[in-house]
Amino acid sequence: QSLTYSPSLLSLSHGVRTQPPRATFSSPLPLARPLQNHQKARLVVLRESEAAGAEAATADPEMSRMEAAEQKAKSEVYHVVETMMKSDSSSMRPAPLGELPPTLFTDHQSALLNEPVYKSVMYRRLEACKSEEELQQLEAVDEILLTWKKEQRDSVNKEKLEIIIGCALAGPEMLDDVLNQMRDTRGLDDGMIDYIDDVIAQAKEKEPLNPQGVGSKGQGGEPLLVRMLTVMKDRLVAEIRTRDKPYVRLLAALLRMPHRDEREEFLAGTVRAKEEAMEFAAFILDGIQYMEQHRADWLVDERVEKMKQIVSEVEMYHTRLAHTEEEFEAAHEEEKQQ
Numbered sequence: 001q002s003l004t005y006s007p008s009l010l011s012l013s014h015g016v017r018t019q020p021p022r023a024t025f026s027s028p029l030p031l032a033r034p035l036q037n038h039q040k041a042r043l044v045v046l047r048e049s050e051a052a053g054a055e056a057a058t059a060d061p062e063m064s065r066m067e068a069a070e071q072k073a074k075s076e077v078y079h080v081v082e083t084m085m086k087s088d089s090s091s092m093r094p095a096p097l098g099e100l101p102p103t104l105f106t107d108h109q110s111a112l113l114n115e116p117v118y119k120s121v122m123y124r125r126l127e128a129c130k131s132e133e134e135l136q137q138l139e140a141v142d143e144i145l146l147t148w149k150k151e152q153r154d155s156v157n158k159e160k161l162e163i164i165i166g167c168a169l170a171g172p173e174m175l176d177d178v179l180n181q182m183r184d185t186r187g188l189d190d191g192m193i194d195y196i197d198d199v200i201a202q203a204k205e206k207e208p209l210n211p212q213g214v215g216s217k218g219q220g221g222e223p224l225l226v227r228m229l230t231v232m233k234d235r236l237v238a239e240i241r242t243r244d245k246p247y248v249r250l251l252a253a254l255l256r257m258p259h260r261d262e263r264e265e266f267l268a269g270t271v272r273a274k275e276e277a278m279e280f281a282a283f284i285l286d287g288i289q290y291m292e293q294h295r296a297d298w299l300v301d302e303r304v305e306k307m308k309q310i311v312s313e314v315e316m317y318h319t320r321l322a323h324t325e326e327e328f329e330a331a332h333e334e335e336k337q338q
């Protein structure tokens with residue numbers, strides 16, 4: 001399962017405006033995990049999933065603006081489900097594999113892939129079942145849709161992974177740019193991490209050989225592809241877990257600034273308290289330690305040295321803030337005594 005660099009360009013549909021390089025796998029990646037067969041149990045627990053989704057939606061201040069779009073998506077999912085419910089289970093697929101309209105799934109792809117909407121509709125439909133036969137029909141519908149939805153997500157995640165690896169091979173700055181864009185558009189999620197886990201498991205099983213018949217192994221006997229994907233997965237997990245934290249954006253902005261005076265001016269305009277400066281310095285130090293421990297041979301990353309320079313500047317800035325605060329407090333105390 002070798003990895004080759006391709007100069008082809010791809011613009012993601014979720015809003016990446018640049019056209020980064022793309023790495024391609026030499027063989028198609030199969031579905032990673034078999035679907036669970038206990039569909040009835042899955043449908044029953046949709047109540048809890050829907051409740052969790054509703055709670056998360058309530059916390060989002062923009063949900064009120066999205067209610068109309070959500071209702072439209074629910075109507076689309078309901079239309080697909082009811083169309084399938086009227087068909088025989090053996091022909092419950094779009095033509096030519098079945099007797100359903102050939103574009104039934106693709107015409108409503110966005111709604112079907114909206115997991116909270118899908119779970120809500122399926123739960124409501126489950127409650128409406130009036131017989132064992134109807135329940136079994138709904139289970140069959142759910143299983144077919146789950147299979148199709150997984151295929152779509154795997155295809156999208158494969159494209160994203162190829163783009164990310166292509167940018168990583170092109171250089172750390174391009175990798176930062178594409179990850180920032182994907183993070184801002186919510187193009188990175190736990191489903192992407194699950195997909196990489198599946199690819200890593202496949203690569204470990206196959207352990208490809210080079211033309212000389214020697215295993216393409218890295219340190220510790222792991223295939224080079226496995227090491228590369230593991231490092232990339234760790235980076236993506238960090239991006240997902242910290243995407244709403246201000247220090248990530250602050251550090252990314254400082255890394256793009258070539259001159260010290262420019263960085264100092266930026267710090268003065270964004271970090272106002274000594275406690276915040278101290279926390280930011282600790283954040284950068286944690287990042288340096290992580291990157292040095294997980295440095296990959298195939299990814300030359302010059303940012304570590306620049307991060308060391310930046311953390312030194314932040315610490316000096318923290319010292320200046322502390323002195324300024326001490327002088328202010330001393331002056332205030334003197335004024336009170338007078």
